[in-house]
Amino acid sequence: MEKLPRYSECFICGRDNPAGTDITFIRTEEGVACEYLAAPKHNGYRGIIHGGIISALLDECVGWAVSLRAGRMCVTGELTIRFRKSLPVSTKVTVKGFCDPEQKTRRLFRGYGHIEDEAGTVYAKAEGRFFPMSEEAQKPVFECLKMADAPEKAVTPADIWGEDCRK
Numbered sequence: 001m002e003k004l005p006r007y008s009e010c011f012i013c014g015r016d017n018p019a020g021t022d023i024t025f026i027r028t029e030e031g032v033a034c035e036y037l038a039a040p041k042h043n044g045y046r047g048i049i050h051g052g053i054i055s056a057l058l059d060e061c062v063g064w065a066v067s068l069r070a071g072r073m074c075v076t077g078e079l080t081i082r083f084r085k086s087l088p089v090s091t092k093v094t095v096k097g098f099c100d101p102e103q104k105t106r107r108l109f110r111g112y113g114h115i116e117d118e119a120g121t122v123y124a125k126a127e128g129r130f131f132p133m134s135e136e137a138q139k140p141v142f143e144c145l146k147m148a149d150a151p152e153k154a155v156t157p158a159d160i161w162g163e164d165c166r167k
């Protein structure tokens with residue numbers, strides 16, 4: 001399992017965004033995952049994590065999973081979240097994202113994901129459609145992507161996709 005780069009300004013994974021969740025995503029055999037310890041600063045109602053935070057975690061995790069498959073960073077076109085159970089503060093959960101293997105076009109990628117705790121309880125599920133950026137639009141993204149373990153180190157498309165890098 002390999003740590004994915006972090007986007008310095010991102011609300012979810014950015015080191016330089018004090019409002020964020022300070023999360024590192026990991027490439028897994030099936031897709032992408034991250035650990036999240038439900039924090040009181042992310043409350044909606046007292047003691048329960050805000051649905052917007054849950055949505056943002058799933059958006060980014062599934063977004064990474066489809067981006068790895070697409071060979072380009074993607075933007076979210078559509079995201080549907082099903083909130084199955086309230087997520088209590090202080091719960092340690094794993095967020096998992098996957099790209100639909102039944103890919104029919106290179107223009108639009110479908111992805112899905114969920115949030116579960118150590119006992120396997122699922123709190124929320126997501127599915128969405130994601131669109132790869134153009135090569136031009138992707139360039140500024142790489143100005144802010146930094147290696148997870150070396151924040152001073154820049155990242156190139158080849159660092160993420162290797163030989164699968166889309167031209």
Ligand SMILES: CCCCCCCC(=O)SCCNC(=O)CCNC(=O)[C@H](O)C(C)(C)COP(=O)(O)OP(=O)(O)OC[C@H]1O[C@@H](n2cnc3c(N)ncnc32)[C@H](O)[C@@H]1OP(=O)(O)O
Nearest residue numbers: 059060061062063064067073074075076077078108129131
């Ligand atoms: C990798 C790190 C993780 C990152 C996670 C964070 C991701 C984000 O949150 S990104 C921020 C939020 N998203 C955005 O800012 C994207 C804003 N939207 C856009 O840029 C554009 O609307 C975009 C790219 C989605 C589609 O634009 P465009 O390519 O011009 O679409 P368009 O030509 O109108 O439509 C193409 C096809 O896609 C479909 N489509 C277009 N937009 C959408 C949409 N939002 N949802 C579903 N389908 C859509 C259309 O139906 C159309 O299909 P068809 O040709 O069969 O009619």
